[in-house]
Amino acid sequence: MVGKRFALGVPACVAAATICAAPAVAQAVSPPAPASPATAASPDPAPAGTALQDEVVRLRAEVEALKAEMRSLRGEMAAAGQPAAPVPAAPASEAQVARAAPPAKPADAGKPAPGVLAATAWKGAPEFRSDNGWSFKPRGRLQIDGGYLAAPASRFSGQADGRGVTTRVRRAYLGAQGTIPGGFSYRAEVDLGTNAVSWVDLLLAYDKGPFNVTIGQQNAFTSLEQMQSDLFLTFNERASFITAFNLERRVGVSMGYRGKSFMANAGVFTDDLSSLTNDGDKSVSYDGRVVWMPRLGAAQLHLGGSAHYRRLGDFQATLGSRYRARPYIATTDIRYVDTGILTVEDETQYGLEFALNRKRLHLAGEAAWLRVGRPADRSPTFFGGYFEAGLFLTPDSRGYRNGTFDRTVPTHPLSAGGIGAIEVNLRYDRLDLTDAGIGGGTQDGFGSAIVWTPVDNVRFMANYMHLLYDIPNAQPRFDADVVGLRSQLDF
Incomplete structure (x- = not known):
């Protein structure tokens, strides 16, 4: 019996709530307009207002009866140990809902205000971005080197004796990089590691889609290892021919195309920023480089070639050119291979590149030839190149990006309880500066x-x-042994 009355009671409760709202509806109804004389004369049995009031009185009586029935039903259910059926509550007003609801979270919450730079990431340093395309990130690096050179005392290069233990702040860069609305980017960086502050990069670039244009001081397109950042080298110094052939950053404008497995770059350059302050005719060079970089399963193949022609200006030709290299460490000023100062009108260089990167293993090699045009003497051709093989002892691999080796990100870094990435490398390097007298x-x-x-x-x-x-x-021929150490931090 209780179950049947409970089943009937729930709809009754809903009806009761609806009926309770009837008085309010009745009060909200506007009173009827005053009757016209013709209407007042009609024999209506009862005015419309009186009928509505009688209906309200009747509904109230029914509600009171339903309430009494509900109270009786709740008592019986309590006595039987069953939970009482809740009485439906009247709907809350809009004002009550507004007061109870939490404030709505804006759709763009967490985003910087329009035109305002806000820190959005940490990539070794904070990176600031705005919603309109601007960004700014400090950048820098610190490389502290130690070296040891063992060589015969009879071999003297014209510099102070740089044998034994030597140290040097190899690089101390500080600068910034970022983006500009419309697909532009910028980078400015100086080297504070020497007695005089010198510019490293100072450029503005447009890079949108497969094409890019760069204006400013930048690396010319002459070598795989020269294009690669010194942060990701496997030895402290690049190949000897890069230093000996005076391959360095110069001011110019370049254009490039980069596809999925092919890229090509070409540019026109003059002297470096420090030389532009001097009077006199400036040098002009034309550089180009192409790279085929297909993925072969788990392997990354790299085949490249470059060409470089430089016409030295009157100022540089008067000073002369010198081709030489240190003994694979930069902490000493000794250069055992050295052509001395030569009168040079132009330089023509060709280079070939090869690399293979597959999981823990990598191979890399280059060969370069430099023909030095002399006005009144035979023109020598110098050669340089290297071959290298490397293997990671940990489950890591060298990064590769846009035609060069890139950052290695340890699979198990020390910060996560791992050991980091450990790699061992073997290299053969040759430099030949002997030709045509x-x-x-x-x-x-x-x-x-x-x-x-x-x-x-x-x-x-x-x-x-x-x-x-x-x-x-x-x-007679002689040999030397060098040891190089480096601690490096970048952001």
């Missing part, structure tokens, strides 16, 4: 290196190189 000498290097990357932005490097020298018109 120029006795700059040859340098053959056989070396090994170990690189530890505990976290993304920190590296520790140690490399050893055994060097063989053959200098014409000098003492």
Whole structure:
């Protein structure tokens, strides 16, 4: 019996709530307009207002009866140990809903206000972005090197004796980079590691889609290892021919195309920023580089070639050009291979590149030839190149991006309880500056290196190189041993 009355009681409750609202509806109804004389004369049994009032009285009586029935039903259910049916509550007003509801969260909450730069990421340093395309990020690097050179005391290069233990702040860069609305980007960086502050990069670029244009001081397109950042080298120094052939950043304008497996770049350049302050005719060079970089399963293949022609200006031709290299460490000023100062009108260089990057293994090699045009003498052709093989002892691999090797991100960094990334490398490097009566000498290097990357932005490097020298018109061949150490931080 209780169950049947409960089943009937729930609809009754709903009806009761509806009936309770009837008085309010009745009060909200506007009173009827005053009757016209013709209407007043009609024999209506009862005015419309009186009928409505009688209906309200009747509904109230029914509600009171339903309430009494509900109270009786609740008592019976309580006595039977069953939960009482709730009485439906009247709907809340809009004002009550507005007071109870939490404030709505704006759709763009967390985004910087229009035109305002706000920190949105941390990539070794805070990166600030706005909603209109502007961004700003500080950047920099610090490389502190230590070196040791063991060589015969009889070999003297014209500099102070740089044998033994030497140290140097190799690089101390500080700058900034960012984006500008419309597909533009910028980068400015100076080197504070020497006695005089010097510009490294100072450029404005447009990069949207597969095409890009860059104006300012930048790397010319002459070599895989020269285009690669020094942050990601496997040895402390780049290949010897890069230094010997005076491959460096210069001011110019370049254009490029980059597809999925092919890229091409070309540019016109003059001297570097520090040389532009001097009076006199400036040098002009034309550089180009193409790279085929297909993915072959888990392997990344790299095949490239470059060409460079430079016409030296009157100022540079008067000063002369010199081609030389240190013994694979930059902490000493000794250069055993050295052509001396030559009168040069132009330079023509060709280069070939090869690399293979597959999981823990990588291979890389380059060959470059530099023809030095001399106005009144034979024009020598110098050669340089290297071959390298590297293997990670941890489950990591070298990064590769846009035609060059890139950052290694440890799979198990020290910050997460791992050991970081550890790699070992072997390299053969050759430099030949002897040709057409120029006795700059040859340098053959056989070396090994170990690189530890505990976290993304920190590296520790140690490399050893055994060097063989053959200098014409000098003492017999000799050899040297060098050890290089580096601690590195970048952001």
